[in-house]
Amino acid sequence: MKRLACCLTFTLLAASSGLLAQSSSNSFSSPSSAQVAAPVSKAAANASPAPFSRLALSGGIGAMGINMQAAVNANRYLNIRGIGNYFSYTVSNVTIDNNNGSNGISVSGNLKFASGGAAVDLYPFPNHGFRLSPGAIFYNQNAATATGIAAAGTSFTFGSQKYYSDTVNPLNITAKLGLNTRQRAFSMTTGWGNLISRKGGHWSFPFEIGAVFTGAPTLALNPTGNACLTAADAAINGPSCVNMATNSTAQTNVAAEIAKYQKDLNVLPVYPIFSFGIGYNFKIR
Numbered sequence: 001m002k003r004l005a006c007c008l009t010f011t012l013l014a015a016s017s018g019l020l021a022q023s024s025s026n027s028f029s030s031p032s033s034a035q036v037a038a039p040v041s042k043a044a045a046n047a048s049p050a051p052f053s054r055l056a057l058s059g060g061i062g063a064m065g066i067n068m069q070a071a072v073n074a075n076r077y078l079n080i081r082g083i084g085n086y087f088s089y090t091v092s093n094v095t096i097d098n099n100n101g102s103n104g105i106s107v108s109g110n111l112k113f114a115s116g117g118a119a120v121d122l123y124p125f126p127n128h129g130f131r132l133s134p135g136a137i138f139y140n141q142n143a144a145t146a147t148g149i150a151a152a153g154t155s156f157t158f159g160s161q162k163y164y165s166d167t168v169n170p171l172n173i174t175a176k177l178g179l180n181t182r183q184r185a186f187s188m189t190t191g192w193g194n195l196i197s198r199k200g201g202h203w204s205f206p207f208e209i210g211a212v213f214t215g216a217p218t219l220a221l222n223p224t225g226n227a228c229l230t231a232a233d234a235a236i237n238g239p240s241c242v243n244m245a246t247n248s249t250a251q252t253n254v255a256a257e258i259a260k261y262q263k264d265l266n267v268l269p270v271y272p273i274f275s276f277g278i279g280y281n282f283k284i285r
Contacts, residue, residue: 056195060277109146159256166226181215
């Protein structure tokens with residue numbers, strides 16, 4: 001009887017030990033893949049943001065002045081970008097010496113850039129910054145203007161005729177160089193730097209180079225006041241002095257001078273685009 005009790009006790013202890021071991025094994029075993037999802041890396045989660053979910057703003061400087069841009073992501077390969085440029089610089093009463101010993105010309109002028117447009121940025125390799133960007137300029141007021149007041153005796157050549165500024169009513173010349181022959185023009189650029197990174201970053205440093213097909217620059221010259229055919233007549237308002245704004249021969253000579261300069265400008269049918277800047281993008285939905 002005593003021997004039977006010992007056997008039963010031993011059996012119960014062995015069974016208890018087995019149950020505890022099994023319970024301990026179950027408690028510390030790793031969960032299955034069905035129970036816990038694998039963690040997703042931050043880069044993978046942000047690699048393809050939802051369409052129109054991020055907005056980028058940037059500022060910089062380029063060949064069209066101060067550059068301002070805004071962009072949204074259309075899909076993994078495309079951004080849609082709006083572009084604005086502005087710059088204005090004015091000089092007043094700058095004297096240009098004349099090589100004939102006279103007092104020269106007092107010049108005032110203004111250089112102004114004001115343009116706006118849009119582009120589609122195509123990224124053939126979304127995780128890299130290289131892009132191709134066809135686009136268009138819808139608003140273009142790029143131009144340079146200048147006014148010169150010629151001191152008495154200062155000489156000019158219009159066409160093949162040399163003129164001298166009159167003493168009584170000196171010659172004034174207003175010139176305008178238009179860089180906006182086409183108000184609406186196609187553009188094509190390439191560059192590096194995605195304003196909306198497909199890797200999840202916020203900052204970018206875009207670089208762009210290309211051209212906008214504005215047409216050849218235009219030149220206008222409008223002389224007013226009197227000019228004379230000889231320096232002697234210019235000193236005394238002599239008989240060879242004519243009003244440059246109304247005299248038909250003078251106007252023909254001015255037109256010939258404009259045509260000469262315009263021929264040189266016609267070889268420049270595009271305006272170069274070159275810019276670089278800094279941008280920041282953020283989530284909008």
